[in-house]
Amino acid sequence: MADPERPATGDDYLARVSAGLRLPEPYASEVRDELAGHLADATAALIEEGLTQEQAEREAIARLGSPDVLADGLRRAQQTRRRLLAGTAGGVWAAVGHGIGGTILGYGLLMVVALSITVLGAVLNRFIRFDWSLDVSVPWQAWTTALAAGAVGVGAFLGARRAVQTTAARSLRPVRKIGPWWALGGAAVLGVWVLFVLRMPLGWPAVAAELLIPLSFAAGATVMIERPGPRIRMRHILVGAVVGFVLPVALLYGVTTQVSKTLSAVGSLPYASMDEMWHALHYDLIGRPPPADIAAAFEGGGDVADGGLVSMYRDLASTVDLSAWHDFRFEAWRRLPDDVSPDPNFRAPFVTAPAVLVGTRLQATLRVDRTPGVIYYGLVMTGIGPDGQRYLLSGPNGGQTAFVGTIWDWFTAQ
Amino acid sequence: MSRRRLFSSQLQKGTTPLLVLTVIGDGELYGYEIARQIRDRSDGVFAPSEGSLYPALHRLEQDGALTATWRESERGPRRRYYRLTPKGQGLLQASLEQWTSFARSVERVALGDGSNG
Numbered sequence: 001m002a003d004p005e006r007p008a009t010g011d012d013y014l015a016r017v018s019a020g021l022r023l024p025e026p027y028a029s030e031v032r033d034e035l036a037g038h039l040a041d042a043t044a045a046l047i048e049e050g051l052t053q054e055q056a057e058r059e060a061i062a063r064l065g066s067p068d069v070l071a072d073g074l075r076r077a078q079q080t081r082r083r084l085l086a087g088t089a090g091g092v093w094a095a096v097g098h099g100i101g102g103t104i105l106g107y108g109l110l111m112v113v114a115l116s117i118t119v120l121g122a123v124l125n126r127f128i129r130f131d132w133s134l135d136v137s138v139p140w141q142a143w144t145t146a147l148a149a150g151a152v153g154v155g156a157f158l159g160a161r162r163a164v165q166t167t168a169a170r171s172l173r174p175v176r177k178i179g180p181w182w183a184l185g186g187a188a189v190l191g192v193w194v195l196f197v198l199r200m201p202l203g204w205p206a207v208a209a210e211l212l213i214p215l216s217f218a219a220g221a222t223v224m225i226e227r228p229g230p231r232i233r234m235r236h237i238l239v240g241a242v243v244g245f246v247l248p249v250a251l252l253y254g255v256t257t258q259v260s261k262t263l264s265a266v267g268s269l270p271y272a273s274m275d276e277m278w279h280a281l282h283y284d285l286i287g288r289p290p291p292a293d294i295a296a297a298f299e300g301g302g303d304v305a306d307g308g309l310v311s312m313y314r315d316l317a318s319t320v321d322l323s324a325w326h327d328f329r330f331e332a333w334r335r336l337p338d339d340v341s342p343d344p345n346f347r348a349p350f351v352t353a354p355a356v357l358v359g360t361r362l363q364a365t366l367r368v369d370r371t372p373g374v375i376y377y378g379l380v381m382t383g384i385g386p387d388g389q390r391y392l393l394s395g396p397n398g399g400q401t402a403f404v405g406t407i408w409d410w411f412t413a414q
Numbered sequence: 415m416s417r418r419r420l421f422s423s424q425l426q427k428g429t430t431p432l433l434v435l436t437v438i439g440d441g442e443l444y445g446y447e448i449a450r451q452i453r454d455r456s457d458g459v460f461a462p463s464e465g466s467l468y469p470a471l472h473r474l475e476q477d478g479a480l481t482a483t484w485r486e487s488e489r490g491p492r493r494r495y496y497r498l499t500p501k502g503q504g505l506l507q508a509s510l511e512q513w514t515s516f517a518r519s520v521e522r523v524a525l526g527d528g529s530n531g
Contacts, residue, residue: 030484033494034445034494035468037445037446037487037490037491037492037493037494038445040490041490042446042464044489045450063463063464063465064464065463065464065465066465069465070465070468070469073466073469074469076473077469077472077473077476078476
């Protein structure tokens with residue numbers, strides 16, 4: 001009785017071997033030719049020994065053994081360490097190339113998505129009074145980081161797919177065996193990068209988007225990896241660049257103009273007394289109003305921001321006597337978005353620095369980009385008077401910031 | 415598979431590269447001829463599974479011990495001829511020395527070399 005597992009003809013046998021090889025051309029066709037020659041020789045020899053054509057062909061097939069075992073052995077013979085190294089190097093190159101191209105494409109795609117959401121929000125606002133807006137507790141720099149990280153995530157996904165397919169093709173190994181290694185290695189490298197190296201303005205959306213980069217790479221290397229991935233061509237990158245960069249610049253110009261107009265519309269409000277104003281503006285959180293002579297002692301000053309570092313100074317009139325005062329310091333407070341008043345939800349400054357007296361100048365440097373959640377801040381100078389109370393001596397002067405650091409910095413600063 | 419067949423199968427698998435290098439050392443051959451020469455020269459004792467012959471040939475080629483060339487055949491499909499490289503000749507020499515030493519040791523243990531009485 002014929003074995004149903006064993007092919008009956010040479011052609012069937014060769015087809016089974018080819019299917020089991022899972023190797024690219026021209027290697028696969030060379031293997032088929034070599035085995036076809038072998039079967040022809042063996043069949044001819046067996047016919048000379050007295051077998052019929054059919055018997056000889058069956059015997060020749062039987063002597064070659066299982067087509068699956070033979071295909072497996074032939075494939076393994078090609079899977080050398082040298083090929084794996086070359087394939088891995090090719091995979092790294094492909095990952096970088098497709099990663100960069102995919103990131104530019106990702107910018108374009110995300111920009112289209114963002115614009116679509118904005119348009120949808122505007123339409124809903126207009127017709128069904130659906131009050132929708134982005135979370136304004138996140139600074140715009142951090143939204144930019146989230147967008148950039150999202151684009152890198154798209155690049156990571158496409159780069160990983162290309163890397164796995166390149167390595168598999170060059171090392172003559174199946175993609176499903178190569179994929180998990182790329183997923184582990186790539187996710188580890190990218191994970192270290194986003195956790196400890198990449199320093200960006202952060203908010204929760206940006207943190208989430210950055211953490212998705214290694215996960216996106218792992219997904220790209222494993223999910224439906226046996227399907228051919230999209231090949232990124234120059235025209236895709238050009239479209240992505242136009243939609244992803246030119247459009248945002250145009251939009252940013254429009255947004256900046258609108259914000260400056262809003263800020264310029266903020267005016268001063270009348271108060272019956274200093275105490276009333278002090279309380280209404282929440283200045284009493286910072287300190288008491290300064291005595292008139294002390295307030296007049298400060299002739300001028302300034303703040304110079306360099307990234308997240310703000311250098312502050314206040315010049316003193318040379319005639320003023322501050323010997324009864326002590327503990328002068330500069331403070332940065334969370335403030336309300338529309339004016340310089342401290343945010344009443346916070347009872348203390350988020351960063352302070354002692355003021356150092358150099359000649360007639362009190363000065364200090366504060367870092368304002370290391371506190372998660374701070375966007376609007378007000379800078380003040382305070383000191384403790386002869387009565388032991390803290391007085392607000394200068395300020396507040398407003399500024400804007402965003403937390404800048406690595407993901408690790410973000411979590412350890414919470 | 416019986417123990418005897420398993421032992422024989424493992425022994426043949428281990429010696430296939432040596433047998434292949436030896437017959438190709440006498441001149442370039444293609445796959446079917448290699449299998450036939452091994453069988454004929456061993457009086458049928460070594461009849462390597464033809465299915466294990468090709469992976470062994472391709473592995474030796476990948477290791478640089480063999481080179482392969484396609485030639486048209488007067489009868490049937492084209493043939494892939496294998497030839498020893500200088501590296502393959504060195505490997506053959508080393509394998510023969512290893513095998514000789516191994517076989518003598520097995521013989522001494524299994525049959526005794528006479529020195530024990």
